[in-house]
Amino acid sequence: MSQDTLDLVVRGLRQESTNVMSLELSLPDGGSLPQWEPGAHLEVILPSGLVRHYSLCSDPRELQNYRLAVLRETDGRGGSEELHSQTRLGTKLSARRPRNHFKVEDGATHYLLVAGGIGITPIMAMARELTAAGKSMRLVYCGSSRQTMAFISELQEVMGDSLALYPRDERGRADLLTEIKNAPAGTAVYACGPERLLTDLQDITAATLGPDAFHAELFAAATPPAPTEDAADAAADAPFEIELRQSGCTLTVPPEKSILDVVLEVNPSFMSSCEEGFCGTCETKVLEGEVEHRDTILSQKERARNDTMFICVSRSKCPKLVLDA
Secondary structure, eight states: OOTTEEEEEEEEEEEOSSSEEEEEEEOTTOOOOOOOOTTEEEEEEOTTSOEEEEEBOSOTTOOSOEEEEEEOOTTSSSHHHHHHHHOOTTOEEEEEEEEESSOOOTTOSEEEEEEEGGGHHHHHHHHHHHHHTTOOEEEEEEESOGGGOTTHHHHHHHHGGGEEEEEHHHHOSOOHHHHHHTSOTTEEEEEEEOHHHHHHHHHHHHHHTOGGGEEEEESSOOOOOOOOHHHHHSOOOOOEEEEETTTTEEEEEOTTSOHHHHHHHHOTTOOOSOSSSSSOTTEEEEEESOEEOOOSSSOHHHHHHTOEEETTTOEESSSEEEEOO
16 A cells, blocks of 8 residues: 555444444554544545545544444445445455545634535534634534434534534424524634535525635535536537656547546556546646636635646646646
């Protein structure tokens, strides 16, 4: 394994709700794991070779174990089903060191955390850390029913009255507009969940607190916007070149292929997962050239820096990109 990859052993398994299982992972020798911050995820390499990413939901101060929570999706792409059906105590897994595209920024007067379904995983780590730091905060947790909502008892113990539960079969949908309007000036909103929840919340937050107050992480690819009349007449993606600086080769990316497709042809071991621009596995440093970002991870400020890209979906605005790959 490379220095960026960890060999881990499953030390704990627990059913957290009707369809969510948590796993506790540790190093084989029981040593301390690499540090991480709330919002971080692990890119797990399953025994089948599939690569999947799961948010860390344990206490960032506890480095003997990493905890993940996995929603069983029987009609998904196979990763969650493999973990649920085949994982046992002692199962060996590999993972890349924690990576974070969803960090909590300092400086807010109040934090409003919003989670939908399995989106509670990164949000719970944030809630634990902010509570321990004595920050003003509130967590709104939405789900279809209490039976499907993981970690309710644990969250109630940690947060007390700062937790607002919205099981839809009991209370209906959360009144996000009221939640935002009741938030004090200087509130930062952090949310993770399905696209509809995040879209509604982003619109409300932008209108009330300003666009910079909203921070979110999708756990699925965003729905592409409907094509406009102009788009129907637009030319197809143009071909361009990529220079892989580490590999010492220059390749052409045709309109019908992604950069990832082309890279995999010369480096089949290059790590990728979702291939839809939301997991972050294929992140690659940009050394030269201008990127056309199509992911759902980077903020506008991060895109403007033009120093990284997700090669499964993003393309080039110029004839040639130079990548650190």
